[in-house]
Amino acid sequence: AGTNQPFLHDSWILLIWIFGFICVYIVVAIFTKDSVSDFSEIEPALSKFINERQRMQQELKIARDVQMSFLPAHIPIIPGLDIASRCIPALNVGGDYYDFVKIAPKKIGVVIGDVSGKGTRAAFYMTLVKGFLKALSRTVYSPAELLKELNLLFFENAKRDAFISMAYGVFDTENNSLVMARSGHNPVILYQNNTKEIRVIKTEGLALGLEKGMLFNKMMQYEKIEINCFDIILFYTYGLT
Secondary structure: OOOOHHHHHHHHHHHHHHHHHHHHHHHHHHHOHHHOOOHHHHHHHHHHHHHHHHHHHHHHHHHHHHHHHHOOOOOOOOOOOOOOOOOOOOOOOOOEEEEEEEEEOOEEEEEEEEEOOOHHHHHHHHHHHHHHHHHHOOOOOOHHHHHHHHHHHHHHHOOOOOOEEEEEEEEEOOOOEEEEEEEEOOOEEEEEOOOOEEEEEOOOOOOEOOOOOHHHHHHOOEEEEEOOOOOEEEOOOOOOO
């Protein structure tokens, strides 16, 4: 058993607040009635804003479709490797990039990169680098040497405020090996099934586009890693962390 006095008290307070708000609104409306504009005057500007926003959204959608079309449409089939991949841009378009390079029946390159910045500008540079990499991979098989050539091309064709982090590895299932090189990108993570240990592969390297070549080439390192059955190798961008 109890009393309903607290409930009635709270109800009166709520009514007082509502009544006070209505009074304030009426007073403001009375004293500002002369400043209220004719809505027909702002309709053209509002319509223009809405149309411009719709146009930009449509352009971003097209840019996103183009960007996603440059990512691998299918997972390559290489005997001895089980491959999975996924890319989800933080915005409509972004600078994350990954690809596969078929080198030989039992040898495949895996590349992952992240362009500085976001949006259409990052997507443009991503597309540019993809073209360079596809062309270079036909004749340059060493990950370290390929990144050196890629850096020179990107440096000569991009603005100085743009750079790209990248990791490139070549899997050789005939010799059970992975040759890795990085350009300022996230370390590659290796789970070794035979020892049940996790290893972080952190070869040295400068991001693409920060320096023309002398320092970049000097810092570039590569590493050859033995891989065994049921090992797991993870390439990723910082969005995952």
